[in-house]
Amino acid sequence: MTPSTTSPVVMGVIALELAAGNLPQRAALAAAEASELAGKLGRDLATHAPQVRDLDLVFAAAHFDPAEALRPGWPLHQRLRELHQRAPGRGDGARVIAFGADDAGDVPLPLQADAGLGGGLLRVLPFVLAGDHHTVDVVAERLETVLLETGMAQADTALLAQTAFGAQIEHARYMTLHDLAAMTAMQYEHGGLGALWPVIETALMAPAEEQWLDTLPEPLLRYAEGEVHIALFEPMAWRARYAPREATDERLERAYQHFQARQQQIAAVLEAHGIPVTFAHCPANADPRTAMA
Structure with a gap:
């Protein structure tokens, strides 16, 4: 049975905290770099929840403002789910599927960030984990429990992101969307909102x-x-x-x-x-x- 875009998935982001005055030089990575970063993402997540290895990892190697990930209907992650349905190799075991810039270096429309929200010091790269319901539930529960406190990316992952995007990154960490929402709520509280x-x-x-x-x-x-x-x-x-x-x-x-x-x-x-x-x-x-x- 072909999974639908409403079937359960784990939705998360890599959150990149940038040094002040140092915005990324590239909006999205080319295919080889996107695949390499996705592989390190899967490895890092599996240290927190080993069952991640049994799920498809679908990753956008393009960065967005956090508000773009926190929109009704979760449109960034919905795009990844739609792209996942069209990706080849279904039934061949767990896959790592990465999307980024095309061969000409252009960012395709589904992964284009809002140009009006490009100046913030926190950028997020969305990912989803998809597979059978039981494994998704187990992984979701585990990541919701541990990522907010212990979800720092490994050093080689952060270095690859820094080099590939052309940005000085202070911290790189993993969050579920609920983690990102909680962090944003706290920031709004501190900012008077x-x-x-x-x-x-x-x-x-x-x-x-x-x-x-x-x-x-x-x-x-x-x-x-x-x-x-x-x-x-x-x-x-x-x-x-x-x-x-x-x-x-x-x-x-x-x-x-x-x-x-x-x-x-x-x-x-x-x-x-x-x-x-x-x-x-x-x-x-x-x-x-x-x-x-």
């Missing part, structure tokens, strides 16, 4: 559910049916909710500009995670939650 994470998490883990951000002084927003609506208040409605004590026009103007900047920041973060954003008009003298429902 902790209140937004439950909305992103709902879109990732429970997309059919509803989630509100309704905590002052944050913008009001609602996630439902795959998108986020951010309340766009009329001036008097905004003042009543956010700045009832601001007495002078100058203070009100500064507060309003800060609020608008925060709205745009939140919208940009959501869109980086592939969550569509629209602004919902909320008139004065109306319940904004009712207007957005």
Whole structure:
């Protein structure tokens, strides 16, 4: 039976922490380097879960912003699952399948990173482990338990990634997607965006559910049916909710500009995670939650 793209797999990434001011020179590796790095990836993972050797390893030797890996439907990993279905050699035992740049050095569309998210110091390379359900479950449980604490790549793996991508790498480690989500949540908390994470998490883990951000002084927003609506208040409605004590026009103007900047920041973060954003008009003298429902 041909496995479907909805069958269980282990989804993870190699996370490359880059030195400041040292972005990778190459977006993706050529076939030989991609295969070599995939082989070291499989070897490293097998030290944590030996059953990895019984699974197909499907690897993209191209780097992405973490937000691209944390999008509803897990599109990066879904692409790998689709490519896995079309790869030759099914039934010949566990395979290591690596994808990267084509013969001309160009990155094919399924593996092209978002150019607007290219400046971060953490880049991730996605992989999936696929095979029979029992082995996948055993490996998934093991890697979820150990990788976050002990998932550093071996030295020759990190050196190969550094040389092949043309980047100075401070650390290279393995993470499951749940590990990556947990790390991102912590980073957002430290960066003042902790209140937004439950909305992103709902879109990732429970997309059919509803989630509100309704905590002052944050913008009001609602996630439902795959998108986020951010309340766009009329001036008097905004003042009543956010700045009832601001007495002078100058203070009100500064507060309003800060609020608008925060709205745009939140919208940009959501869109980086592939969550569509629209602004919902909320008139004065109306319940904004009712207007957005």
